[in-house]
Amino acid sequence: MSDQSTSIAFTVAIALVCGLLLTGAATGLKERKLRNVAVDRQKNILKSVGLFDPDRPAAVAQIEQLYQDSIRCDAVDGTGRIVAGDSGAEALPVCFYVKGNQPAAYILPVDSRGLWGRIRGYLAIEKDGKTVAGFSVYNHNETPGLGGEIEKPWFQKNFVGKRIVDETGAFAAVGIAKGKVTDAIAADRQANYVDGISGATLTGKFLTGGLKEVLLDYEPLSEQFRAGPVSLPAGG
Amino acid sequence: MKLTQSPTFRAFSEPLAKNNPVFIQSLGICSALAVTVQLNTAIVMALAMTFVTAFSSLTISAMRNVIPRNVRMIVELSVIASLVILADEVLRAFFYDISKQLSVFVGLIITNCIVMGRAETYALGNPPLRSFMDGLGNGAGYGLVLVTVAFIRELLGAGKLFGFSVVPQAFYDHGYLNMGFMQLAPAAFIIIGLLVWLQKSLMKG
Numbered sequence: 035m036s037d038q039s040t041s042i043a044f045t046v047a048i049a050l051v052c053g054l055l056l057t058g059a060a061t062g063l064k065e066r067k068l069r070n071v072a073v074d075r076q077k078n079i080l081k082s083v084g085l086f087d088p089d090r091p092a093a094v095a096q097i098e099q100l101y102q103d104s105i106r107c108d109a110v111d112g113t114g115r116i117v118a119g120d121s122g123a124e125a126l127p128v129c130f131y132v133k134g135n136q137p138a139a140y141i142l143p144v145d146s147r148g149l150w151g152r153i154r155g156y157l158a159i160e161k162d163g164k165t166v167a168g169f170s171v172y173n174h175n176e177t178p179g180l181g182g183e184i185e186k187p188w189f190q191k192n193f194v195g196k197r198i199v200d201e202t203g204a205f206a207a208v209g210i211a212k213g214k215v216t217d218a219i220a221a222d223r224q225a226n227y228v229d230g231i232s233g234a235t236l237t238g239k240f241l242t243g244g245l246k247e248v249l250l251d252y253e254p255l256s257e258q259f260r261a262g263p264v265s266l267p268a269g270g
Numbered sequence: 271m272k273l274t275q276s277p278t279f280r281a282f283s284e285p286l287a288k289n290n291p292v293f294i295q296s297l298g299i300c301s302a303l304a305v306t307v308q309l310n311t312a313i314v315m316a317l318a319m320t321f322v323t324a325f326s327s328l329t330i331s332a333m334r335n336v337i338p339r340n341v342r343m344i345v346e347l348s349v350i351a352s353l354v355i356l357a358d359e360v361l362r363a364f365f366y367d368i369s370k371q372l373s374v375f376v377g378l379i380i381t382n383c384i385v386m387g388r389a390e391t392y393a394l395g396n397p398p399l400r401s402f403m404d405g406l407g408n409g410a411g412y413g414l415v416l417v418t419v420a421f422i423r424e425l426l427g428a429g430k431l432f433g434f435s436v437v438p439q440a441f442y443d444h445g446y447l448n449m450g451f452m453q454l455a456p457a458a459f460i461i462i463g464l465l466v467w468l469q470k471s472l473m474k475g
Contacts, residue, residue: 045341052352063360074370
């Protein structure tokens with residue numbers, strides 16, 4: 035065999051062995067990885083309503099238990115009617131933080147454009163339909179240290195207590211300021227903004243747009259909560 | 271011949287201090303800056319790195335007589351990349367939170383010059399066991415630096431070790447403050463610089 039064909043045969047053999055090894059590993063560990071991802075998502079839902087403290091890690095079983103006890107996920111249709119359980123493609127998914135059979139907060143899944151890819155997380159709104167209960171991110175591709183700071187507690191904590199309505203009660207959404215809120219935003223709008231991340235202006239801009247889109251989609255539901263106590267349908 | 275004099279042992283012990291890949295060859299600095307804010311991530315990174323250097327050196331050394339010269343780099347990279355992906359998969363399955371914090375840096379072990387450097391300069395010319403020990407030593411030497419830097423940064427920057435507070439509350443009550451600077455990348459540069467100085471002056475004596 036010539037030198038060239040030896041080289042080609044050798045590389046093909048190596049590629050085959052490496053490929054088989056990695057396929058084996060990926061398939062073998064798939065179940066564990068999927069469970070981790072599911073638990074991580076539950077953890078972020080809990081985090082958005084303040085039930086999970088990122089500084090105090092909890093065991094997997096604890097998280098699953100807490101999630102089962104206090105979160106239920108339903109859907110909401112275009113008019114804001116809550117549909118029990120997981121329903122068709124028309125309805126938007128929504129989760130509720132249930133305290134004593136009453137929703138204490140509702141949790142909206144966020145899927146926003148980011149600088150390098152999608153930013154996925156949860157935005158929780160208090161039962162008054164106006165106040166943000168929390169925000170969390172479970173998946174993003176932003177630059178570590180810059181836009182990537184959106185996954186850090188210091189950034190997410192700033193959302194707690196912010197408003198999605200302005201002073202007159204009209205819809206305003208919640209956004210990320212360019213720089214500090216106190217410097218960049220007029221006094222009467224400060225309740226609608228959180229501090230931005232320096233070096234991540236674009237991430238902030240995209241996320242602001244994404245959050246507004248999500249909040250607009252769920253506005254019919256928010257209006258119901260603003261009008262008075264909402265009861266959840268049975269089942270689900 | 272004493273154990274400490276054998277070439278196999280020396281292959282392991284020399285990169286720990288005398289020929290440390292970070293201090294002497296200035297390799298792998300990038301990840302040494304990125305993952306040393308906390309001890310947890312530094313230790314996991316050190317283990318992943320040691321695993322990759324040790325087994326890539328072993329594998330490449332075992333194949334050194336049959337690898338065609340003209341494709342040796344491609345073969346080396348295939349082996350290294352496979353091991354790195356394997357390490358990443360295991361981390362994702364068993365240490366999900368830490369693997370999320372390490373984000374891209376586990377994948378970037380592939381481009382860490384220490385791994386490729388050992389494969390090229392050592393594993394291609396030495397028998398498997400000795401190459402394995404050399405890889406182990408280089409990974410451990412890199413890990414040693416990582417853990418030392420992370421220890422200093424986490425202690426001074428956050429007052430914690432392994433995520434547990436070690437600076438007593440009484441200190442904070444009397445006005446002690448965490449050094450926020452330690453959490454930033456430049457602090458790692460300064461610490462590594464000081465460690466290089468320390469290591470050089472110790473080795474001279």
